Amino acid sequence: MQVRKHTEIRRQQIVDIIRHIITSKGIEYVTISEIARRIGTTKTAIYRHFKSKQDILSLLIDNIEVTLMDKLDKSIMSEDPVQNLKNILLAHLTYARERRETPFVIILGAMQFSDILIRRKISRVIQKYLRKIEEILSSAIKLGLVRSTIDPKISAIAFLGLIQSTVTVWSYKNFAFIPQKIHAHLWNIFCQGIVA
Amino acid sequence: MQVRKHTEIRRQQIVDIIRHIITSKGIEYVTISEIARRIGTTKTAIYRHFKSKQDILSLLIDNIEVTLMDKLDKSIMSEDPVQNLKNILLAHLTYARERRETPFVIILGAMQFSDILIRRKISRVIQKYLRKIEEILSSAIKLGLVRSTIDPKISAIAFLGLIQSTVTVWSYKNFAFIPQKIHAHLWNIFCQGIVA
DNA sequence: AAGATATGTTAATAATTGTAAACATAATTG
DNA sequence: CAATTATGTTTACAATTATTAACATATCTT
Numbered sequence: 001m002q003v004r005k006h007t008e009i010r011r012q013q014i015v016d017i018i019r020h021i022i023t024s025k026g027i028e029y030v031t032i033s034e035i036a037r038r039i040g041t042t043k044t045a046i047y048r049h050f051k052s053k054q055d056i057l058s059l060l061i062d063n064i065e066v067t068l069m070d071k072l073d074k075s076i077m078s079e080d081p082v083q084n085l086k087n088i089l090l091a092h093l094t095y096a097r098e099r100r101e102t103p104f105v106i107i108l109g110a111m112q113f114s115d116i117l118i119r120r121k122i123s124r125v126i127q128k129y130l131r132k133i134e135e136i137l138s139s140a141i142k143l144g145l146v147r148s149t150i151d152p153k154i155s156a157i158a159f160l161g162l163i164q165s166t167v168t169v170w171s172y173k174n175f176a177f178i179p180q181k182i183h184a185h186l187w188n189i190f191c192q193g194i195v196a
Numbered sequence: 197m198q199v200r201k202h203t204e205i206r207r208q209q210i211v212d213i214i215r216h217i218i219t220s221k222g223i224e225y226v227t228i229s230e231i232a233r234r235i236g237t238t239k240t241a242i243y244r245h246f247k248s249k250q251d252i253l254s255l256l257i258d259n260i261e262v263t264l265m266d267k268l269d270k271s272i273m274s275e276d277p278v279q280n281l282k283n284i285l286l287a288h289l290t291y292a293r294e295r296r297e298t299p300f301v302i303i304l305g306a307m308q309f310s311d312i313l314i315r316r317k318i319s320r321v322i323q324k325y326l327r328k329i330e331e332i333l334s335s336a337i338k339l340g341l342v343r344s345t346i347d348p349k350i351s352a353i354a355f356l357g358l359i360q361s362t363v364t365v366w367s368y369k370n371f372a373f374i375p376q377k378i379h380a381h382l383w384n385i386f387c388q389g390i391v392a
Numbered sequence: 393a394a395g396a397t398a399t400g401t402t403a404a405t406a407a408t409t410g411t412a413a414a415c416a417t418a419a420t421t422g
Numbered sequence: 423c424a425a426t427t428a429t430g431t432t433t434a435c436a437a438t439t440a441t442t443a444a445c446a447t448a449t450c451t452t
Contacts, residue, residue, distance in 0.1 A: 002430045004418055010429085026309020028224070032410060044411080045430050053410065109305045112367065113222020123368040130365070154381040157365055161357030168360065169326070169353055171308065172319040185350040193389030198400045200448055206399085228440060240441085241400050249440065 003040075010049045013039055014056060015063050023102040027110040030057075057114060060107075061121045068104050068125065071095070072132055081140040082195070085133070085159065086187050092163045093179040093186075096170065105164045106171060130156045137194070147196045155194055162186050206245045209235055210252060211259050219298040223306040226253075253310060256303075257317045264300050264321065267291070268328055277336040278391070281329070281355065282383050288359045289375040292366065299363045301356075326352045333390070343392045351390055358382050 005013070017038045021030050032053060036043045050056045075087040096103045108122050133156035140146040166179050166186065201209070213234045217226050228249060232239045246252045271283040292299045304318050329352035336342040362375050362382065 002416090002418070004429050006419095007428075022309075028309055031408080033408080041429095042431060044413095044432085047411070048429055106308075109364070110309060112302075112364075113218075113224055113306060119368065126365065126368055150385060151378075151381045154378045155385060157361050157378070158358055158382055158385050160365075161359075161361030162354055163357075164360045164364065165353050165357030168305070168308075169322065169356075172315070172322055182347075182350045182353070185347045186354055189346065189351060189354050189386070189389035191389075193385035193387075198446090198448070200399050202449095203398075227438080229438080237399095238401060240402080240443095243441070244399055 007049045010039075011059060012063075014046065014049065015060050018056065018060050019063075019102045019107065022107055022110055054115065054117065057111070057118050058121060061111075061118065061125060064104050064107055065125045065128070067101065068129060069132075072129070076136070080145070081136045081143065082145050082191070084136055085140075086191070088133075089159070089162060089187055089190075090180070090183050093166060093183050096167055097175075097178055097180050103163070103167045105160075105167050109164075109168075126160075130160065133159050140194075144196055146194045150194050158193075159190065162190060203245045206235075207255060208259075210242065210245065211256050214252065214256050215259075215298045215303065218303055218306055250311065250313065253307070253314050254317060257307070257314065257321060260300050260303055261321045261324070264325060265328075268325070272332070276341070277332045277339065278341050278387070280332055281336075282387070284329070285355070285358060285383055285386075286376070286379050289362060289379050292363055293374055293376050299359070301360045301363050302367060305360075305364075322356075326356065329355050336390075340392055342390045346390050354389075355386065358386060 014035055017035055018030050021027075021034060021038070032043045032046055035056075036046055046056075050059070071091055072088060075091045076084045078084050078087070092103065095101045104125075108126065111118060111122055113119075114122075130153070134152045137146060137150075137152035137155050141148050141150070141152065166182065170177065170179050210231055213231055214226050217223075217230060217234070228239045228242055231252075232242055242252075246255070267287055268284060271287045272280045274280050274283070288299065300321075304322065307314060307318055309315075310318075326349070330348045333342060333346075333348040333351050337344050337346070337348065362378065366373065366375050
């Protein structure tokens with residue numbers, strides 16, 4: 001009863017499953033056996049598509065990077081950089097709620113302690129994300145919408161923190177409240193904190 | 197060559213070692229063998245002081261709770277609640293830098309996916325922490341120091357986010373920058389975001 | 393000092409981990 | 423249709439996991 005699928009399909013399937021495992025049970029449950037069980041194959045079949053577990057996690061991060069940056073780009077529609085930031089925050093909290101997509105902060109947090117290679121990749125994703133936020137902030141400063149005394153680099157970290165802590169609390173409360181609802185409040189604090 | 201120590205000493209020693217393992221290598225390296233190796237005993241000796249690994253992690257969280265609340269209390273010296281918040285933030289970032297004490301956000305983040313019992317304990321610690329911040333904010337509102345339109349509950353989450361993202365970025369940059377240095381900037385954003 | 397208790401060691405357990413080799417057959421190519 | 427290649431299965435392995443039982447001796451209590 002072997003339903004064979006192309007390796008590209010399997011690879012994506014495996015990565016998707018891992019994102020699901022991480023959100024539902026945690027990274028410690030991301031094992032070759034668990035992956036195989038969930039997609040309905042055997043452990044060893046996994047090795048037809050990846051040469052090692054590290055190889056799998058590596059693709060996972062690439063995958064997260066793509067969806068994350070994609071989400072950023074889609075949120076940047078306005079001419080107003082401040083409005084764009086607001087949209088980005090909303091997008092993160094909205095997706096978090098719908099739970100269709102695992103919040104990247106959860107995955108990156110969970111993978112914080114993998115081997116050095118994985119850590120480097122994660123680090124790069126975070127840097128890329130922060131740089132993007134930073135750029136938006138910088139252009140807002142240029143337009144005089146944001147105080148010139150604020151440091152874009154550090155403000156970007158603070159922005160990331162809004163998402164991170166909200167998702168964390170939300171996760172620990174077993175997804176029992178709607179983060180989107182608190183978007184307005186969070187944004188209010190951050191916005192007041194930076195605007196000119 | 198058996199150097200025997202009282203169980204209270206061993207228990208604390210074991211917990212301390214775990215905090216160290218988590219910061220230096222990650223939670224996945226918190227194994228009975230690794231603990232035993234580090235404190236210079238055998239695996240089985242550990243079971244003289246704890247009945248299970250879960251039991252160890254449970255005490256670890258209690259321990260984190262104590263040091264965390266202690267740090268909070270020590271930072272609350274002023275009559276001015278806003279100043280107290282500023283001190284708390286500084287304390288977190290300072291300790292993070294000195295690295296003598298593992299930042300609680302790291303440990304709580306790393307343990308995010310333990311079993312349900314551990315999760316509940318962590319959840320309680322976070323709640324307790326947030327409530328404390330919330331109280332400070334509420335009293336600041338009463339004193340007219342902070343806008344009455346801000347929600348203390350949500351502002352507390354935002355406050356937690358400042359610490360969380362800073363420590364995360366700091367951790368991924370292999371502790372290569374001094375978070376204390378960015379304290380002023382972070383505080384500036386948050387403070388402007390809430391003050392009346 | 394004698395007896396009791398607490399701590400440590402050695403050896404062993406079953407379960408699970410990631411991974412490999414040998415074999416089998418489906419899907420694709422010629 | 424034949425041959426090749428890609429995918430899946432079975433079996434196996436060594437390493438590591440948390441934990442227990444049996445035994446040994448240091449420390450504490452009386």
